[in-house]
Amino acid sequence: MMLMASIVALLVAMVLILARAFLGVTIYDRLLAANSFGTLIILLITVYGFFTGRPDFLDIAIVYALINYIGTIALLKFFESDRPVNEAYEEDDF
């Protein structure tokens, strides 16, 4: 029963985070929302596996965790070349 309630709570949280991903002002808000959404999808896959009594989807959850992390870092590297870096930041080598 608590597994069912967890699924509902995860879905509510995913809707809220999706709202931030659509509203997000800077690109980093959207990226952060996408990262958190991925984490919640991992948890949803895991909880759903135990809810149906077949926890075989855990492999998919592990692979999703790996891809989520790599995807966030790759998108950050992609947007790094897109925006002008502050000169003062480069000079001081903070």
Next chain:
Amino acid sequence: MEWLMSTISGLFLFVGCFFIVTGAWGIVRMPDIYTRIHAASVIDTGGVIFIIVGLLIHSLFVAQTPMATIKLVLLMFFINFSAPTASHAIAKMALKTGVIPQSKAGGSAIDPSLKLFNDNAEVKKHSGGES
């Protein structure tokens, strides 16, 4: 015995759900990218740890699937290492490309003597839909 373990697992799941909904609400309501990262970290640590520990107890004592337990431990370790790294990378890149953390008065929250930004870098308004 089984009902006791089921209850304990349900308690852990409840606490995890509380952390997750709180973190998601914080991501929507917080005014700044840096404070939103703080709210997202609640999901990445509190929510993930409590929900996976609850599922661990469920899989060990109720469902009795030891292989799934090992996979759950792996998953928790990996998320606990990767999520703070991703949050740190996002914050570092936001700071590097000129998203200035705002103080409550409206100016920059960073001490200007650090010379982290240009003098002509304006304080951008990026406070969500709500004013």
